[in-house]
Amino acid sequence: MALRIDYSHSLRPFDAHVELTVAAGETLALVGPSGAGKTTTLRVVAGLLRPDRGMVAVDGETWLDTSAGLERPAEQRRVGYLFQEYALFPHLDVAANVAFGAPRGASIDELLERFRIGALARARVRELSGGERQRVALARALARRPATLLLDEPLSALDAHTKTTVRGELHELLRELGLPTIVVTHDFEDAAALADRVGVIVGGRIVQQGPAAGLVAEPGDAFVASLTGASLLPGVARAAPDGLTEVVLDGGGSAWSTDAATGRVGVAIHAWEVALARETPDDSSLNHFRGAITSVVPLGNRARVRVGDLVAEISSASLDRLALEEGDVVVASFKATAARLVPLA
């Protein structure tokens, strides 16, 4: 039971070409900037948008094949579509919303209980909290007994406080269901938490896909690097002795990397790879940048400290020990082996 998609569609200002296979039980996250073609892909699968050319097949059933003139209407495709903002019917109560797409004789009560909305069965949609709405929308989508799940920004309508809990529950649910699932999100952290595989879509094309950890370790381009949260130092690369690459940075100075590259590149470096010290340390790091701290953001037991274009993530304990504050001049260091070089346009 897999979902196969291959379509082209003209979207202003670019053409989308997307080819994907999502295996049974697999969750693929489509991540990218708004207008990149993420939601378009979901709409093509659901039959809400007919692409200029393409095919969609689920579980061996062809839902769309423009070359054969075959197109199943949306209402005959078994999709569980979770809309952005959920699109619950405001004129129906919770039970009627969930029952809307259910086949005759389906037990709605069971679904309501499963999603902990049994007590809300007679409630109107506008009386619900964000988390409750999301559960109603999921229950409604699953009542149809879908062959594939399409989730459009399932977490963006939630406040930060609810989000982490809901994300955990959703991940658990996706694993239980075992359906081929596509999650659309603009948040890499959500994608990493929910999906087995992440596809980065930019300008209608999937520019890189793989496990979230793989994208973090080996970003294919500057966009993927910054999406995964890396700092990016632009410059010009040239070969240096000992198999190293020297990048003459636009902002002054040089950075060294063990990646091979020439021409315009970005040095991508993750915050947890950057160490801070008062004086230049005598260690194995090749890259040292002296600068003033421009911001310190505490995050629980850690803190994100910005020094020039670099962000360092250090423990709160280290922050206290070094007594770092905004305006202090420090040395940010990272190893040449941690510096990824990505091509820049």
Place this chain on the structure above:
Amino acid sequence: MALAFLVLPVVAIFARVPPGELLSALGTEAAKDALVVTVKTNLVSMALILAFGTPAAYWIATREPRLRDVVVTLVELPLVLPPAVAGIGLLAAFGRLGLLGGTMDALGIDIAFTQTAVVLAVTFVASPFYVRTAVAAFEAVDPALPAAARTLGAGPGRVFFRVALPLAAGGLGAGAALAFARGIGEFGATIMFAGSLEGRTQTLSLAIYEQFDLDFDVALAISALLVIVSGTVLLSVKLLTRWRSGSTTPIPFAPSTRTSS
């Protein structure tokens, strides 16, 4: 000052004659006949407007923006047409010497100066009020909702009856009330196309005009009745609009043109 100017004529209608006399004036044969003709023709008109106007408005609202704008403009045309022109137009189309006159003559249908003519005139003049508001009401329905219904297995019919219609109901009600108010007050097109024959084609508005010469009190009494009907319609439009904006998106009398997104 401005407010007084607007309210004074309405108050004057009730001030001229005591309520008791107003009621007895309504009891005259001419007034009763006109009331029957008005109720009968307007009920038929409203039924026609709702039955054909609602699906038409839904069809228009779900077209692509450019086509929608063109069709809405065509629908709005009778709205800005002088009533006399509407009457002439109806005669030129359906009258004995009109465009379809020959065909209708051959079929043995003669509608000029009949209640059918009144119904046609009222429908022609009042339906744009309904269709226009109904298009806006359907457009105001969040497009994600019909889309969600489709992904939940609902075909076009079910999407219309279970999602679009209930969500647009408030706006449709408001549009129907406006069309009804316009239909009750119809004068120009009716008098030209259907005439003013007491008991046959003379509606309340036409009766006011005739009684104006014969018995001013009866004219006043009918006017008072129409003021009450109009006031009730206005109030119900306001209430429907408020109820609707409480339940869904509030765009009751917004122009039906919408920027595409």
